[in-house]
Amino acid sequence: MIRPLRIGLVGSGFMGRSHALAWRIAPLVFELPVRPEIVVLADRTEELAAQAARQLAIPRATGDWRDVVRDPEVDLVDITTPNALHKEIALAAIEAGKAVYCEKPLAPSAADARELTEAAERMGLSTFVGFNYLRNPMTRLARELVASGEVGEVWNFRGIHAEDYMSDPGVPWSWRLDPAGGAGAVADLGSHIIAMARFIVGPIDELVADVDTVVTERAITRGGAPVRPVEVDDEARALVRFANGATGTIEASWVATGRKMYLAFELTGSKGSILLNMERMNELRLFVKGQKAGREGYVEIPAGPDHVDYAAFLPAPAHQLGFNEIKAIEVKDIAMAMGGGPAFRPDFREAYEIQRVVDAILLSARERRWVSIDEID
Numbered sequence: 001m002i003r004p005l006r007i008g009l010v011g012s013g014f015m016g017r018s019h020a021l022a023w024r025i026a027p028l029v030f031e032l033p034v035r036p037e038i039v040v041l042a043d044r045t046e047e048l049a050a051q052a053a054r055q056l057a058i059p060r061a062t063g064d065w066r067d068v069v070r071d072p073e074v075d076l077v078d079i080t081t082p083n084a085l086h087k088e089i090a091l092a093a094i095e096a097g098k099a100v101y102c103e104k105p106l107a108p109s110a111a112d113a114r115e116l117t118e119a120a121e122r123m124g125l126s127t128f129v130g131f132n133y134l135r136n137p138m139t140r141l142a143r144e145l146v147a148s149g150e151v152g153e154v155w156n157f158r159g160i161h162a163e164d165y166m167s168d169p170g171v172p173w174s175w176r177l178d179p180a181g182g183a184g185a186v187a188d189l190g191s192h193i194i195a196m197a198r199f200i201v202g203p204i205d206e207l208v209a210d211v212d213t214v215v216t217e218r219a220i221t222r223g224g225a226p227v228r229p230v231e232v233d234d235e236a237r238a239l240v241r242f243a244n245g246a247t248g249t250i251e252a253s254w255v256a257t258g259r260k261m262y263l264a265f266e267l268t269g270s271k272g273s274i275l276l277n278m279e280r281m282n283e284l285r286l287f288v289k290g291q292k293a294g295r296e297g298y299v300e301i302p303a304g305p306d307h308v309d310y311a312a313f314l315p316a317p318a319h320q321l322g323f324n325e326i327k328a329i330e331v332k333d334i335a336m337a338m339g340g341g342p343a344f345r346p347d348f349r350e351a352y353e354i355q356r357v358v359d360a361i362l363l364s365a366r367e368r369r370w371v372s373i374d375e376i377d
C-alpha cells in the first residue's frame with residue numbers, strides 16, 4: 001500500500017482548478033510512489049471554499065488559509081492565490097514543517113524569494129514552483145537538442161511571453177496590478193520566459209532593459225468610477241547576455257493586442273535553430289544545417305509517444321496534449337520527488353534566480369543602464 005501525499009490547496013480560481021485536475025489525473029496515468037489526495041481547500045471566504053470544494057470533490061473546506069497550514073493531516077501546501085499572498089502563506093507553511101508547491105512568481109521581489117528559499121532550506125523542506133511550460137514534452141525536446149549539441153553552440157535566444165488580457169483599457173483594476181504582489185507583466189509573464197531561457201540556455205549574466213505602462217489608470221469596477229493609477233509595468237523588453245556567451249532578448253507584455261498565449265522563442269545555434277511557440281505547444285520546428293540545396297528548411301516535429309511523458313496520455317503522435325496535461329506532468333514530478341525520486345526543478349532556489357532577473361530588468365529600466373545579475377541579492 002503506497003503512502004498518501006496529503007495536499008492542502010489554497011485558492012480555487014484558474015490555477016486552483018487546474019491543480020485540482022492535475023492532482024487527480026497524475027495518478028491515473030503515471031505510476032507514482034505516493035498517492036496524492038487533496039484533503040482540504042481554503043479560499044477567501046467559507047462560502048467560496050465550500051462551493052468550490054463541493055464541485056472539486058474535496059472533503060473539507062475553510063475560509064482561512066491558516067487552517068490548512070497548521071492542519072496536521074496536510075503534508076504539502078499548494079498555493080494558487082494572488083501573488084501578494086504567496087510569501088506569507090509559504091513562510092507559514094515552512095514554519096509548520098510542510099513541503100510547499102507555489103504558483104509563479106514565487107514572491108514580489110528577489111529579496112522575498114531568497115528569504116523563502118533560505119527558510120525552506122534551513123528546515124530541509126521540499127519546494128516546487130509552477131513553471132509548468134518547462135514540463136511540455138516539446139520544451140524538454142528543445143533542451144535535449146541544445147544539451148546534446150545537435151544545434152551546436154547557442155548563439156542567440158529571442159524569447160517572448162505576450163498575451164492581451166490587459167490590452168482593453170476597460171479591464172478593471174485587479175490583484176495583478178497590486179504592487180504589493182510585485183511587478184506587472186515582467187513578473188506575471190516575463191518570469192515564464194526567463195524560466196524557459198534559463199532551462200534551455202543557462203544563467204543570464206547581465207542585461208539592459210526598458211519597461212512601460214501603457215494603460216496608466218483603470219477603473220476599480222468595469223465602467224465605474226473612481227479610477228486607480230496603475231503602478232506596475234504593462235510591457236518589458238531586455239537585451240540579455242548569458243553566462244555561456246550567448247546573447248538574446250526577453251520580452252513580456254500583457255497588452256499585446258491579439259496575442260493569447262504567445263510564450264515563444266527562437267534559438268539560433270551554430271549547427272541549427274529551434275522555434276517553439278506555446279500557442280501551438282505540440283509542435284517544435286527544427287532547422288539543421290547541411291540540407292540539400294533547394295530543399296533547405298525547418299522541419300515541424302509533432303509531439304508524440306517518442307517524447308518524454310507524452311505516451312502516458314496518448315499512444316499516437318500529433319493528438320495534442322493541453323495545459324492541464326502539462327500541469328499533470330508537473331505534479332507527477334512533484335509526487336516523484338516527495339516519494340524519494342529526483343529533486344524537482346524549479347524549486348524555490350531556482351524561482352529566486354528567476355526573480356533576480358525580473359528585479360534586474362526593473363533596476364535597469366529605472367536607472368537606464370546595463371545591470372549585472374550579481375547586483376541583485
Ligand SMILES: NC(=O)c1ccc[n+]([C@@H]2O[C@H](COP(=O)([O-])OP(=O)(O)OC[C@H]3O[C@@H](n4cnc5c(N)ncnc54)[C@H](O)[C@@H]3O)[C@@H](O)[C@H]2O)c1
Pocket residue numbers: 010011012013014015016042043044048065080081082083085103104105130131132188
Ligand atoms: N503557471 C501558470 O501558467 C499560471 C497561469 C495563471 C496564473 N498563475 C499564477 O497562479 C496564481 C493565481 O492566479 P489565478 O489566475 O488562478 O487567479 P484567480 O484570481 O483565478 O484565483 C485566485 C484564487 O485565490 C483565492 N484567494 C484570494 N485571496 C485569498 C485568501 N486570502 N485566502 C485564500 N484564497 C484566496 C481567490 O478567491 C481565487 O480562488 C498567481 O500567482 C498567478 O501568477 C500561473
